[in-house]
Amino acid sequence: MQDKTVLITGANDGIGRATAERLAEKGYHLVLACRDETKAQRTADELVRQTGNELIDTIPLDLADLSSVRAASELFLAEHPRLDVLINNAGVYSDKLTLTQDGYELQFGVNHLGHFLLTLNLLPAMQCSNLCTRVINVSSALHAKAGIDFGNLRGERGAQAYDGGKAYAQSKLANVLFTKELDRRHGTELTTNCLHPGVVGTSLANKHGKLLTKTIWSLYKPFARTPKRGADTSVYLASSPEVREVSGRYFNPSQCLVKPSPTACNEQLAGRLWDYSEEAVRDYLL
Numbered sequence: 001m002q003d004k005t006v007l008i009t010g011a012n013d014g015i016g017r018a019t020a021e022r023l024a025e026k027g028y029h030l031v032l033a034c035r036d037e038t039k040a041q042r043t044a045d046e047l048v049r050q051t052g053n054e055l056i057d058t059i060p061l062d063l064a065d066l067s068s069v070r071a072a073s074e075l076f077l078a079e080h081p082r083l084d085v086l087i088n089n090a091g092v093y094s095d096k097l098t099l100t101q102d103g104y105e106l107q108f109g110v111n112h113l114g115h116f117l118l119t120l121n122l123l124p125a126m127q128c129s130n131l132c133t134r135v136i137n138v139s140s141a142l143h144a145k146a147g148i149d150f151g152n153l154r155g156e157r158g159a160q161a162y163d164g165g166k167a168y169a170q171s172k173l174a175n176v177l178f179t180k181e182l183d184r185r186h187g188t189e190l191t192t193n194c195l196h197p198g199v200v201g202t203s204l205a206n207k208h209g210k211l212l213t214k215t216i217w218s219l220y221k222p223f224a225r226t227p228k229r230g231a232d233t234s235v236y237l238a239s240s241p242e243v244r245e246v247s248g249r250y251f252n253p254s255q256c257l258v259k260p261s262p263t264a265c266n267e268q269l270a271g272r273l274w275d276y277s278e279e280a281v282r283d284y285l286l
């Protein structure tokens, strides 16, 4: 049994669920942070049954709503003295322009901004763990296909001009830039790494994708990695002693350290994204 608490976002499905199962088997105390409380509780009950680990809690978290992120942070801090591993895993893919509760483009809002706020709000609990804390951001190799379009993060260019694939790639680039900037700012207190899990047969593209995207994804799914294999690098970064002191890096699906795109290594861009994000979440910071 580990004396370590792990919070995983989007732990009721796909890679997040598989990550939770593997870490539950290792005896970690898990907090499943999910937007659908019924699905989260069902997952927690199944994990207890499957793994015999009873240290599995749930917390409501809708990353598309900054007030929900703040409430989840407050609840976590009230109930848990310490956070050892934060896995920012939840993600959404959408072909249609949709805005979050706070008016941000959905993929940027959920995949980056919600996690940015959650991480900043939970820093007090992470700094208690004395240099042993790990933050893990689940990105994607698709991060290399985009830049950050600061003039369109609220969908300003309209639905006609919306390119869902590009917006998804942009949000995954934001995950890498956030990893690097969090490491630069807090690298003496905690480690932060990000990863590409591989192409994994989950429901990611089936939820808000166009019919064509859903069809292509469904045909491809049987050839993709299983969610269990897709969880390999998240589990490695959360638990392996090999990466205890590694920070600010990007890992591939085989747990190898690789270089992200040149844009993802742009320090000025990482700083600008941090400033933008901090301003965007200012009213919800604890």
Ligand SMILES: NC(=O)c1ccc[n+]([C@@H]2O[C@H](COP(=O)([O-])OP(=O)(O)OC[C@H]3O[C@@H](n4cnc5c(N)ncnc54)[C@H](OP(=O)(O)O)[C@@H]3O)[C@@H](O)[C@H]2O)c1
Binding pocket: 009, 010, 011, 012, 013, 014, 015, 016, 033, 034, 035, 036, 039, 061, 062, 063, 064, 065, 088, 089, 090, 091, 092, 110, 111, 138, 139, 140, 141, 196, 197, 198, 199, 200, 201, 202, 203, 204, 205, 207
């Ligand atoms: N699958 C791939 O090939 C692949 C490749 C590269 C990177 N990734 C990344 O891997 C991560 C996990 O994706 P997946 O493939 O496992 O997809 P998935 O099966 O669709 O799981 C995504 C999880 O995120 C949750 N989520 C979505 N919107 C949310 C919100 N507003 N608030 C809180 N939780 C929310 C979902 O909750 P619900 O169940 O309620 O929808 C679900 O638990 C994502 O960050 C994704 O970008 C996936």
